[in-house]
Amino acid sequence: NAGVTQTPKFHILKIGQSMTLQCTQDMNHNYMYWYRQDPGMGLKLIYYSVGAGITDKGEVPNGYNVSRSTTEDFPLRLELAAPSQTSVYFCASTWDSSGNTIYFGEGSWLTVV
Amino acid sequence: AQSVTQPDIHITVSEGASLELRCNYSYGATPYLFWYVQSPGQGLQLLLKYFSGDTLVQGIKGFEAEFKRSQSSFNLRKPSVHWSDAAEYFCAVAGTGGGNKLTFGTGTQLKVEL
Numbered sequence: 468n469a470g471v472t473q474t475p476k477f478h479i480l481k482i483g484q485s486m487t488l489q490c491t492q493d494m495n496h497n498y499m500y501w502y503r504q505d506p507g508m509g510l511k512l513i514y515y516s517v518g519a520g521i522t523d524k525g526e527v528p529n530g531y532n533v534s535r536s537t538t539e540d541f542p543l544r545l546e547l548a549a550p551s552q553t554s555v556y557f558c559a560s561t562w563d564s565s566g567n568t569i570y571f572g573e574g575s576w577l578t579v580v
Numbered sequence: 581a582q583s584v585t586q587p588d589i590h591i592t593v594s595e596g597a598s599l600e601l602r603c604n605y606s607y608g609a610t611p612y613l614f615w616y617v618q619s620p621g622q623g624l625q626l627l628l629k630y631f632s633g634d635t636l637v638q639g640i641k642g643f644e645a646e647f648k649r650s651q652s653s654f655n656l657r658k659p660s661v662h663w664s665d666a667a668e669y670f671c672a673v674a675g676t677g678g679g680n681k682l683t684f685g686t687g688t689q690l691k692v693e694l
Contacts, residue, residue: 471623498680507589508623509670509684525681557623561680568612569674570681571623 469493473558473572480548480579488543488560488575498561499541500525500569502535503554510557516541548579582607582673586685593661594693597655601656601688603671612674613654614682615645619667629667630654641665666692 474489492499499516502510502525512525516535530552532544541560545552555576561569583606592601612631616624621641628639635647645656654671668689672682 472673484629500681502684507686509686510586511683512683515681517589565681567680568626571616571625571682573623575623 469568470558471502471547471558471572473556473575475575476558476573476579478575479546482548482550482579484548485544485546486548488545488558488577488579490541490543491539492541492558492570492571493539494560494570495538496560496562496570497538498563498569499535500559501541501543502530502557503527504557504561504574505554510541513543513556542560545577553577582671582675582683584671584683584685586671586688587667588688589686590689590691592691592693595616596660599656599658599661599665599690600604601669601671601690602685603654604652604687605654605671605673606652607673607675608680609675610649612680613645614672614674615639615654615656616670616672616684617641617667618670618687624670627656661690661692663692665692681691691692 471492500515501513504510511527514533516522558572563568585604614629615627630637630647668687671685
């Protein structure tokens, strides 16, 4: 059971570069999320999607973009990376909005230098 | 807007002692409430969740939590802590609509002394 898979696990990015964090789930979940975790700050929602072709902003969307062309995949794009985007990124998924368990990937550690 | 407060940033307990981690939430209606645990370098694992019904919820690894509407609290408890329980614990709240988005507290780091 793969669950929610994120790649890469670790990455160092230079200021101004762009990259995509990949997320895929094999549970046929409709809802998918991207969170970032900063020390002492808990997790903050970046973007979420309630189904293929539908995305919406979370609490901290600036500097990021997402797309959801398939049910399985929900990539997060960082454009013009800044040091403030140094963080741990978590992808998550769940069935729907009925409070079902949200499953998390193992995280992607990103450093912007 | 929904919010979660975990007032204790760090807690240290001795192995075998009881544990209570505090969580207070703010939400206009009955929320969905969750406790997640995160070991170093790992993702988040669900310990337990509350939707409705019995206010005392049992979870994995011997954890339980009690929903108290009058106090807007959802404290996590364990009668006897094991060294392997050392981790960071997050309380979270989800609204009943609008994408099931979780709002997390800032977490409580648990240290277990042998």
